[in-house]
Amino acid sequence: MDDKLIVSSSPHILDDDTTQRIMLDVAIALLPATIAAIFYFKGSAATLILLAVLTAVATEALVQKIMGRPVTINDFSAVVTGLLLGLNIPGSAAWWMPVVGSFVAIAIVKQIFGGVGHNFMNPALAGRIFLTLSWTDRMTAWITPGVDAVSTATPLAALKEAGASVPANVPSLMDTIIGNTGGSLGETSAILLILGGIYLVWRGVISAKVPGIYIGTVAVLTLLYSGFDIQYMLYHVFSGGLMIGAIYMATDYASSPVTPKGRMYFAFGCGLLTTLIRLFGAYPEGVAFSILLMNVASPLIDRYTSPRVFGEVK
Amino acid sequence: MKMKFVTFRGGIHPPEAKEATEHLKTEKAVEPTIVVIPMQQHIGAPCEPIVQAGEIVKVGQKIGEAQGFVSAPVHSSVSGIVKAVTDVPVATGNEALAVIIESDGKNEIDPSIKPKGDIEKLQPKEIVDAIKEAGIVGMGGATFPTHVKLSPPPEKNIDTIILNGAECEPYLTTDHRLMLEKPEEIVYGLKAMMKAVGVKKAYIGIENNKPDAIEVMLKAIEKEDEIKVVALQTKYPQGGEKQLIYAVTNKEVPSGGLPMEVGVIVSNVATAAQIALTIKTGMPLIERVATVTGKAIKNPKNILFKIGTPVNKLIEECGGYATTPGKLILGGPMMGNAQHTDEIPAVKGTSGILVFDQEQAKQPNPRNCIRCARCVEICPANLQPLYISENSLANRMEQAENYRALDCIECGSCSYVCPARRPLLPSIRVAKNQIIAKKREQKNNK
Ligand code: SF4
Numbered sequence: 062m063d064d065k066l067i068v069s070s071s072p073h074i075l076d077d078d079t080t081q082r083i084m085l086d087v088a089i090a091l092l093p094a095t096i097a098a099i100f101y102f103k104g105s106a107a108t109l110i111l112l113a114v115l116t117a118v119a120t121e122a123l124v125q126k127i128m129g130r131p132v133t134i135n136d137f138s139a140v141v142t143g144l145l146l147g148l149n150i151p152g153s154a155a156w157w158m159p160v161v162g163s164f165v166a167i168a169i170v171k172q173i174f175g176g177v178g179h180n181f182m183n184p185a186l187a188g189r190i191f192l193t194l195s196w197t198d199r200m201t202a203w204i205t206p207g208v209d210a211v212s213t214a215t216p217l218a219a220l221k222e223a224g225a226s227v228p229a230n231v232p233s234l235m236d237t238i239i240g241n242t243g244g245s246l247g248e249t250s251a252i253l254l255i256l257g258g259i260y261l262v263w264r265g266v267i268s269a270k271v272p273g274i275y276i277g278t279v280a281v282l283t284l285l286y287s288g289f290d291i292q293y294m295l296y297h298v299f300s301g302g303l304m305i306g307a308i309y310m311a312t313d314y315a316s317s318p319v320t321p322k323g324r325m326y327f328a329f330g331c332g333l334l335t336t337l338i339r340l341f342g343a344y345p346e347g348v349a350f351s352i353l354l355m356n357v358a359s360p361l362i363d364r365y366t367s368p369r370v371f372g373e374v375k
Numbered sequence: 376m377k378m379k380f381v382t383f384r385g386g387i388h389p390p391e392a393k394e395a396t397e398h399l400k401t402e403k404a405v406e407p408t409i410v411v412i413p414m415q416q417h418i419g420a421p422c423e424p425i426v427q428a429g430e431i432v433k434v435g436q437k438i439g440e441a442q443g444f445v446s447a448p449v450h451s452s453v454s455g456i457v458k459a460v461t462d463v464p465v466a467t468g469n470e471a472l473a474v475i476i477e478s479d480g481k482n483e484i485d486p487s488i489k490p491k492g493d494i495e496k497l498q499p500k501e502i503v504d505a506i507k508e509a510g511i512v513g514m515g516g517a518t519f520p521t522h523v524k525l526s527p528p529p530e531k532n533i534d535t536i537i538l539n540g541a542e543c544e545p546y547l548t549t550d551h552r553l554m555l556e557k558p559e560e561i562v563y564g565l566k567a568m569m570k571a572v573g574v575k576k577a578y579i580g581i582e583n584n585k586p587d588a589i590e591v592m593l594k595a596i597e598k599e600d601e602i603k604v605v606a607l608q609t610k611y612p613q614g615g616e617k618q619l620i621y622a623v624t625n626k627e628v629p630s631g632g633l634p635m636e637v638g639v640i641v642s643n644v645a646t647a648a649q650i651a652l653t654i655k656t657g658m659p660l661i662e663r664v665a666t667v668t669g670k671a672i673k674n675p676k677n678i679l680f681k682i683g684t685p686v687n688k689l690i691e692e693c694g695g696y697a698t699t700p701g702k703l704i705l706g707g708p709m710m711g712n713a714q715h716t717d718e719i720p721a722v723k724g725t726s727g728i729l730v731f732d733q734e735q736a737k738q739p740n741p742r743n744c745i746r747c748a749r750c751v752e753i754c755p756a757n758l759q760p761l762y763i764s765e766n767s768l769a770n771r772m773e774q775a776e777n778y779r780a781l782d783c784i785e786c787g788s789c790s791y792v793c794p795a796r797r798p799l800l801p802s803i804r805v806a807k808n809q810i811i812a813k814k815r816e817q818k819n820n821k
């Protein structure tokens with residue numbers, strides 16, 4: 062029996078959670094919002110999301126094969142990227158847009174930098190921005206949910222035009238919260254995105270602090286800006302990409318800081334930038350750019366927020 | 376019972392896996408026919424054997440003389456005849472010098488074994504000498520000679536002793552059982568230590584997953600004004616020296632420093648009980664308790680064995696293997712060492728014999744770090760294990776040092792939580808060893 066005993070260094074037990082399990086959890090958390098997207102935007106949504114996911118997985122396998130790396134599509138991280146990208150495009154998008162977006166996200170942003178964990182930007186967000194910059198019109202051609210989709214303005218665009226108050230032409234707050242408004246496929250249903258977020262916090266995949274601080278910062282700043290107009294604040298909180306961004310993208314491991322303090326600064330920075338862009342920038346929406354900017358700042362944040370080592374005298 | 380549960384920052388909650396043995400009374404192992412007693416069972420210089428093949432020895436007779444101050448003598452655990460003094464495979468994976476004794480089954484006690492007298496009457500130095508002569512070492516598994524701990528340099532102002540009854544390693548239940556079965560001995564040994572270093576304040580720290588032990592120990596210290604029982608949160612590594620001190624006294628041992636720098640000495644409950652035994656009967660450290668457990672053990676037990684009993688004999692006494700063993704660990708699953716073979720002696724530091732089945736022994740496949748930061752969140756030393764490991768693997772030892780690799784207490788929590796199964800602790804260990812080796816070299820060159 063002796064030669065069969067395995068000798069390895071301690072520890073000899075490991076936690077049940079694996080990369081695979083974590084990514085699967087994120088996919089599970091996104092499921093309600095995905096279903097809602099299909100419910101609101103019908104068949105086109107299903108096709109677009111499916112194409113995004115399939116392209117992401119196929120690209121990952123292909124690039125890993127070409128680069129001679131072990132193929133790790135079974136860790137579900139490509140599924141998550143594809144899903145997030147799919148949820149980040151409008152229901153009116155052409156079929157090739159999720160394909161291009163996922164390809165860029167995986168092949169360029171993720172794999173060129175060494176694969177999962179090495180990408181300094183969130184791949185799905187980078188994919189979305191790439192699409193927005195390349196095909197701005199198509200990426201902002203928002204439509205109303207439903208079969209007879211007509212083009213519409215998002216609540217945020219309406220808000221932007223009106224300045225620091227809630228205009229009359231925005232959808233009702235209730236519709237905004239449940240997602241019955243124009244916007245990207247997955248970013249509209251705040252309530253379902255929050256539901257998934259609660260699941261992720263419960264599973265220990267993310268800390269509630271990051272989305273909490275992010276959304277909280279936006280809430281406080283818009284409240285101040287509007288002179289304590291609670292309705293105005295609620296529209297900002299519940300519409301656009303804030304929920305999906307704060308819960309699913311700002312919490313992306315690879316592109317955010319690893320120190321506990323750093324993650325909080327990161328979340329605050331995202332909130333601040335998002336509000337600034339929304340209120341004063343050229344675009345009505347600033348979530349994607351804010352997170353990407355903070356992604357770039359992450360290594361720096363990490364450097365300046367190293368925790369004090371136990372017993373260290375500073 | 377209302378108590379505040381104290382703890383430290385970070386840490387993990389591995390499955391405790393203590394159910395198999397926590398309710399089992401400690402059993403005495405069958406007399407071994409052969410004992411193999413290594414000359415080094417402690418941190419420090421190995422002993423020189425002072426017996427030869429063919430010599431008759433008695434129980435408690437010294438057979439290995441300590442070399443230098445940081446060393447601990449070893450004694451025969453049986454009466455019988457010395458068969459050989461030779462190199463044998465030991466727990467480190469290497470061979471080391473040991474005295475092999477065939478028992479005559481009579482257990483005749485060496486005439487030198489006499490009670491040391493009452494602690495009230497003993498001088499501090501006499502207590503320390505008795506501990507030193509008895510070869511007592513830290514029985515929690517660290518095996519640092521206890522008399523060295525109890526001889527702090529005079530300029531250090533020691534005011535507190537903490538007894539570790541946390542037993543935070545999963546699977547192990549020996550300290551738990553000891554607290555239930557021999558609480559007076561633990562208190563007696565603690566008082567001896569307090570007298571030896573002249574301190575007036577002591578704590579016994581116990582994790583709150585052992586409420587029965589907390590209750591029993593509270594009872595045992597009812598009349599002791601200077602001793603307190605502290606209930607600790609159940610969390611690994613609660614029994615880590617620095618973590619325990621922090622939980623109990625709120626003091627941080629300075630980075631790179633020893634507990635005595637904050638005026639504390641930490642010892643283990645089993646060590647205290649052994650000190651009591653030595654003072655009361657004169658018997659040196661020749662027996663200890665180990666938890667023999669794990670999926671591949673048929674009847675897990677807490678077993679009192681004679682030092683030098685072969686591990687496979689102890690496993691046999693627990694009904695043998697229930698299935699093909701996959702991994703054999705001496706100590707607990709977090710910090711214990713995996714062994715090549717079960718044909719090695721159980722020694723002073725053997726607190727557990729843990730055998731996994733083949734499924735549990737499977738080695739995981741490391742993947743890319745996903746920067747989930749779990750290792751950062753739980754590191755009790757507040758380090759960033761992912762960066763130390765990354766630098767170590769890329770052979771950037773200076774960077775690893777900048778990330779303060781040397782502050783790692785090797786608890787293994789980071790490897791435990793890592794969802795990507797990164798070999799964090801092993802790579803951090805490599806960095807530590809290299810950094811220390813380099814420091815030594817620089818010192819020698821000066
Ligand atoms: S726990 Fe593992 S995967 Fe997570 S940051 Fe640390 S090393 Fe990376």
Ligand code: SF4
Nearest residue numbers: 754783784786787789
């Ligand atoms: S880095 Fe060291 S101290 Fe920190 S968790 Fe890992 S093994 Fe423990």
